[in-house]
């Protein structure tokens with residue numbers, strides 16, 4: 063399990079992370095999302111022991127991460143900006159990885175090289191950006207990490223490879239309880255694989271919830287009444303409302319059964335509860351402003 067408690071970090075007086083808390087359950091996939099500059103990479107650099115916090119605790123299995131070789135041997139990290147030894151090919155890199163990661167799995171490495179169809183004798187510096195990401199993924203997954211930390215892992219990968227990457231991750235989570243934290247701007251893909259989500263904004267954790275729970279709390283409805291008496295939405299937590307002719311479109315933060323009960327009491331002529339995607343929740347929660355929400359949601 064990964065736990066961050068009250069993390070603070072400043073760069074030359076600029077507060078990049080403020081009193082940040084984060085929890086990732088063992089054997090789960092945690093999606094870290096946030097606007098540009100929100101602090102995702104800074105947070106990940108703390109989690110992987112690259113940066114030292116000004117204050118707070120970064121714990122894996124209750125042990126501090128910084129300078130913790132035992133934990134780092136069991137951790138795989140793919141940064142946004144990859145670093146390779148310029149003169150190495152994939153095969154030489156694998157040899158290096160096998161010397162530092164005690165759980166290195168040579169069979170898996172060979173299988174993955176075939177499956178991703180990479181030439182292991184070609185210098186990594188000659189690979190395209192996407193091929194370098196694939197190489198980093200093969201090396202990391204062949205070290206059989208218990209903790210996998212990924213910063214924008216699918217950026218620049220084609221759809222077939224992206225599918226393969228997620229397949230490996232999901233299988234390792236299911237089969238050997240690997241714990242994953244992944245930052246991404248691709249909310250549609252995160253939505254399909256994450257158990258929980260942390261939404262970061264301006265260095266602060268805005269929301270951290272199970273994805274299903276998050277979704278069961280907030281709904282988009284369209285509704286029309288023939289003769290509504292007074293305010294038909296009284297008792298509901300309406301986050302946003304607009305009207306198109308006789309049809310009202312609303313974002314409501316209540317349980318679905320509560321929404322249904324209150325609206326049905328007013329005998330609507332039209333009433334649909336529509337699912338809200340993670341992308342929509344993200345935009346709403348980060349207060350995109352009613353105008354932006356309007357154009358995206360409806």
Ligand SMILES: Nc1ncnc2c1ncn2[C@@H]1O[C@H](COP(=O)(O)OP(=O)(O)OP(=O)(O)O)[C@@H](O)[C@H]1O
Pocket residue numbers: 073074076078096097098099100101102103104105
């Ligand atoms: N070494 C540094 N020195 C000064 N400021 C930094 C440093 N690293 C990060 N920052 C600042 O901290 C803030 C958070 O940056 P970070 O790279 O963590 O954001 P991010 O959420 O990963 O953004 P993006 O989605 O654009 O990659 C930014 O304002 C950035 O300029």
